[in-house]
Structures are given as structure tokens and as C-alpha cells.
Amino acid sequence: MEEEQKDNYLCKYCNSETYEDVVKMCLWEEEKLVVVEDIPARVCKNCMEQFYDEATRLRIDKLKDTKFPVEEAKQVVKVPIFSLSSVKISEKASPEKPEA
Numbered sequence: 214m215e216e217e218q219k220d221n222y223l224c225k226y227c228n229s230e231t232y233e234d235v236v237k238m239c240l241w242e243e244e245k246l247v248v249v250e251d252i253p254a255r256v257c258k259n260c261m262e263q264f265y266d267e268a269t270r271l272r273i274d275k276l277k278d279t280k281f282p283v284e285e286a287k288q289v290v291k292v293p294i295f296s297l298s299s300v301k302i303s304e305k306a307s308p309e310k311p312e313a
């Protein structure tokens with residue numbers, strides 16, 4: 214009975230159905246961005262919110278406690294970082310400006 218309930222786990226935000234999946238998570242460890250893969254989760258079909266069971270959360274916390282030593286990473290990728298401050302939009306793109 215209890216297992217059946219678990220299969221019908223509904224999203225606590227929008228009450229939609231969820232499905233089992235294996236997901237990735239991005240998190241900042243101080244100035245370092247890290248990715249954690251192979252996380253078992255239930256994902257909401259509607260809002261895509263991810264839910265983890267107790268054991269998974271404990272394992273994530275345990276990994277966080279290691280401070281993510283780079284030599285233990287499965288893979289290291291370069292991440293391009295952009296600044297929005299260098300992005301300008303043309304005046305034409307602004308709908309609030311009246312036509313001259």
C-alpha cells in the first residue's frame with residue numbers, strides 16, 4: 214500500500230503527477246560552481262520541480278561536506294561566464310519609446 218502511494222507522489226507546489234528520473238544539480242560552493250550527476254529524483258510533469266527522498270538528501274549533504282575536492286570530480290568542464298552589463302539593446306527594441 215505504502216509503495217503504491219509513493220508511485221502516485223504528487224508535486225507539493227502544483228499538485229501534478231511526478232515521474233521518477235535521474236537528474237543533475239548545479240550548486241555554488243563559495244566561488245566554485247559544481248555539478249552533481251546521477252541523482253535519483255521525482256520530477257513534476259507540470260512545473261519540473263525536483264523532489265529527493267531522505268536518503269538522497271543525506272547523500273547530497275555528505276557530498277557537500279567534502280567541499281567538492283576537484284581531484285575527486287568525475288569530470289571537469291570549462292564554463293563560459295557572461296556579463297549582462299555588456300549587453301545593449303537597440304532603441305528600436307524598446308516599445309515604450311515613441312517613433313521619431
Ligand SMILES: [Zn+2]
Pocket residue numbers: 224225226227228229257258259260261262
Ligand atoms: Zn509541480
